[in-house]
Amino acid sequence: xxxxxxxxxxxxxxxxxxxxxxxxxxxxxxxxxxxxxxxxxxxxxxxxxxxxxxxxxxxxxxxxxxxxxxxxxxxxxxxxxxxxxxxxxxxxxxxxxxxxxxxxxxxxxxxxxxxxxxxxxxxxxxxxxxxxxxxxxxxxxxxxxxxxxxxxxxxxxxxxxxxxxxxxxxxxxxxxxxxxxxxxxxxxxxxxxxxxxxxxxxxxxxxxxxxxxxxxxxxxxxxxxxxxxxxxxxxxxxxxxxxxxxxxxxxxxxxxxxxxxxxxxxxxxxxxxxxxxxxxxxxxxxxxxxxxxxxxxxxxxxxxxxxxxxxxxxxxxxxxxxxxxxxxxxxxxxxxxxxxxxxxxxxxxxxxxxxxxxxxxxxxxxxxxxxxxxxxx
Amino acid sequence: xxxxxxxxxxxxxxxxxxxxxxxxxxxxxxxxxxxxxxxxxxxxxxxxxxxxxxxxxxxxxxxxxxxxxxxxxxxxxxxxxxxxxxxxxxxxxxxxxxxxxxxxxxxxxxxxxxxxxxxxxxxxxxxxxxxxxxxxxxxxxxxxxxxxxxxxxxxxxxxxxxxxxxxxxxxxxxxxxxxxxxxxxxxxxxxxxxxxxxxxxxxxxxxxxxxxxxxxxxxxxxxxxxxxxxxxxxxxxxxxxxxxxxxxxxxxxxxxxxxxxxxxxxxxxxxxxxxxxxxxxxxxxxxxxxxxxxxxx
Ligand SMILES: Cc1cc2nc3c(=O)[nH]c(=O)nc-3n(C[C@H](O)[C@H](O)[C@H](O)COP(=O)(O)OP(=O)(O)OC[C@H]3O[C@@H](n4cnc5c(N)ncnc54)[C@H](O)[C@@H]3O)c2cc1C
Numbered sequence: 001x002x003x004x005x006x007x008x009x010x011x012x013x014x015x016x017x018x019x020x021x022x023x024x025x026x027x028x029x030x031x032x033x034x035x036x037x038x039x040x041x042x043x044x045x046x047x048x049x050x051x052x053x054x055x056x057x058x059x060x061x062x063x064x065x066x067x068x069x070x071x072x073x074x075x076x077x078x079x080x081x082x083x084x085x086x087x088x089x090x091x092x093x094x095x096x097x098x099x100x101x102x103x104x105x106x107x108x109x110x111x112x113x114x115x116x117x118x119x120x121x122x123x124x125x126x127x128x129x130x131x132x133x134x135x136x137x138x139x140x141x142x143x144x145x146x147x148x149x150x151x152x153x154x155x156x157x158x159x160x161x162x163x164x165x166x167x168x169x170x171x172x173x174x175x176x177x178x179x180x181x182x183x184x185x186x187x188x189x190x191x192x193x194x195x196x197x198x199x200x201x202x203x204x205x206x207x208x209x210x211x212x213x214x215x216x217x218x219x220x221x222x223x224x225x226x227x228x229x230x231x232x233x234x235x236x237x238x239x240x241x242x243x244x245x246x247x248x249x250x251x252x253x254x255x256x257x258x259x260x261x262x263x264x265x266x267x268x269x270x271x272x273x274x275x276x277x278x279x280x281x282x283x284x285x286x287x288x289x290x291x292x293x294x295x296x297x298x299x300x301x302x303x304x305x306x307x308x309x310x311x312x313x314x315x316x317x318x319x320x321x322x323x324x325x326x327x328x329x330x331x332x333x334x335x336x337x338x339x340x341x342x343x344x345x346x347x348x349x350x351x352x353x354x355x356x357x358x359x360x361x362x363x364x365x366x367x368x369x370x371x372x373x374x375x376x377x
Numbered sequence: 378x379x380x381x382x383x384x385x386x387x388x389x390x391x392x393x394x395x396x397x398x399x400x401x402x403x404x405x406x407x408x409x410x411x412x413x414x415x416x417x418x419x420x421x422x423x424x425x426x427x428x429x430x431x432x433x434x435x436x437x438x439x440x441x442x443x444x445x446x447x448x449x450x451x452x453x454x455x456x457x458x459x460x461x462x463x464x465x466x467x468x469x470x471x472x473x474x475x476x477x478x479x480x481x482x483x484x485x486x487x488x489x490x491x492x493x494x495x496x497x498x499x500x501x502x503x504x505x506x507x508x509x510x511x512x513x514x515x516x517x518x519x520x521x522x523x524x525x526x527x528x529x530x531x532x533x534x535x536x537x538x539x540x541x542x543x544x545x546x547x548x549x550x551x552x553x554x555x556x557x558x559x560x561x562x563x564x565x566x567x568x569x570x571x572x573x574x575x576x577x578x579x580x581x582x583x584x585x586x587x588x589x590x591x592x593x594x595x596x597x598x599x600x601x602x603x604x605x606x607x608x609x610x611x612x613x614x615x616x617x618x619x620x621x622x623x624x625x626x627x628x629x630x631x632x633x634x635x636x637x638x639x640x641x642x643x644x645x646x647x648x649x650x651x652x653x654x655x656x657x658x659x660x661x662x663x664x665x666x667x668x669x670x671x672x673x674x
Pocket of ligand 1: 579
């Protein structure tokens with residue numbers, strides 16, 4: 001058991017810190033969360049800066065430990081989050097890197113890394129959420145194209161995306177997991193309609209995407225026809241892996257700020273509140289250690305995060321919601337004021353037990369794949 | 378960063394498990410004869426397993442952190458934590474923490490010849506059975522212990538909390554958390570109702586999944602605290618491990634149904650032991666306060 005970093009890793013950290021100290025003051029002000037085009041420009045601009053400094057491919061190419069250090073240090077320095085680059089860097093990119101042909105990697109990966117193209121994820125459908133494999137969006141082969149019709153929902157960043165990693169049904173007669181293919185769909189194609197959906201937080205984070213006879217080249221399929229489910233599983237394991245490192249660092253900072261606010265407001269004398277904050281401190285310290293544990297394990301293995309990600313996500317999504325519930329108790333009636341810090345975060349925290357596999361689904365995964373309990377009906 | 382166990386640490390864990398497994402009381406959790414039932418026994422008290430104690434002593438369970446010059450193995454807290462996790466897992470009885478901490482100070486403690494008890498928080502475990510009683514046991518009065526395998530005395534003034542004792546306690550709790558998860562999963566796989574294993578029902582499945590989640594978070598926290606030996610890390614590890622053990626044992630009981638409520642079943646022993654350990658060193662409140670204070674330090 002060793003929590004120390006190698007000299008090379010420490011050097012990476014020191015260089016990164018120095019670079020962040022230099023470039024962060026030169027960044028333009030953060031755009032308003034409602035201004036999507038401005039957010040796109042901002043997020044891509046940041047990715048370009050990472051690219052120029054040699055940090056662009058840290059999510060895929062670096063060792064898990066270096067990735068951990070990168071995410072920890074950027075968050076601590078207050079650097080921008082991946083934002084609109086999330087799907088590209090953490091889902092589609094790693095999938096293409098693992099499953100794409102050399103031509104496909106050459107076509108899609110460099111623009112992602114250079115901060116030139118935004119990707120979105122078109123997996124969920126109105127009738128296929130947790131049961132993703134029940135998806136019905138049809139892709140019919142016609143010459144060199146697939147002709148795609150159907151609808152996707154909850155597609156984050158769809159409004160400003162250039163590409164969509166799309167799951168379609170190519171084998172309607174096959175069992176549901178064996179008739180799916182993974183396509184890279186340009187969002188500019190005729191037949192695509194994007195309708196923004198407002199979230200309960202009031203922002204337009206995701207959208208409905210309607211597909212009407214959209215012609216996607218067969219060359220845009222990653223993996224074999226009808227092998228898309230397996231290809232997708234590669235993507236999802238990335239999503240639940242190190243994706244939350246920066247957020248745990250951020251939660252620990254918020255917790256400190258919250259304690260300071262509690263003191264200012266004289267509710268620090270309330271032992272019940274104080275102990276809840278103490279317990280949350282234990283919680284996030286434990287989650288940080290679990291990240292280190294998982295990263296260290298990935299270091300020894302394939303580098304692809306495994307089902308351990310489900311254990312982490314279950315606990316983390318709950319802890320994050322608890323953090324903002326405690327924040328609301330500190331704030332009292334101010335917790336109803338959207339202009340107060342933490343109030344919008346409390347709203348967005350509500351998505352954590354739903355997005356990227358609900359907590360119920362994660363518990364099924366833990367019980368069946370780690371504990372080996374029988375599959376239910 | 379190599380947070381995972383080294384080869385040597387794995388070997389140590391296997392060795393401890395082996396000694397405990399060979400002990401005279403191995404595999405005897407089930408029969409009620411192993412310990413007196415309060416209803417039958419009256420004043421009957423559990424006895425120490427002296428043979429196991431000496432075997433643990435020979436293995437270095439108590440001395441492993443002493444330097445080689447002092448007859449120890451020169452190992453650290455991570456190794457001690459692994460050893461205590463195994464002891465917790467197997468419900469080994471006796472004042473393990475007090476004796477471990479006395480090694481090098483109380484003659485015979487390191488080798489397992491002498492059993493040492495000490496006050497921890499407001500309680501002393503195994504006071505009457507120990508050969509040597511250390512600090513803070515003045516004015517101790519017996520109480521009728523809820524845990525049939527841990528006799529308890531109450532002391533008038535609480536003993537100051539020792540961080541190492543806290544860490545070793547957390548490691549024992551981790552052992553319990555892991556064991557009760559295993560027991561629940563075993564039972565859920567084999568017990569059938571409505572024509573299927575109860576583990577196929579989601580309500581049962583999700584109880585088991587949460588047991589694992591709590592145990593794994595606790596594991597990361599306990600091992601990390603063993604590496605850093607930092608007071609705040611140890612307090613966090615205690616809170617997480619106490620929760621994983623106590624709630625895990627509760628859920629394990631639930632998964633066992635009526636069988637879990639019987640005296641014969643092993644389940645209640647884990648729950649009761651977890652309760653006893655959770656009281657050590659100021660208990661939950663003190664850890665929570667320490668962690669709260671850390672936020673504004
Ligand atoms: C903020 C946000 C962003 C998102 N972004 C994207 C995106 O970019 N791309 C994309 O494709 N999707 C996205 N999603 C969709 C997300 O993946 C789905 O919402 C999620 O998988 C749940 O599906 P559902 O909403 O259809 O709920 P349902 O599957 O209908 O679930 C409803 C309830 O039933 C429970 N349930 C369902 N099945 C089971 C079961 N077998 N056992 C026990 N309980 C069950 C669920 O846990 C839940 O509580 C996003 C969602 C959110 C909230």
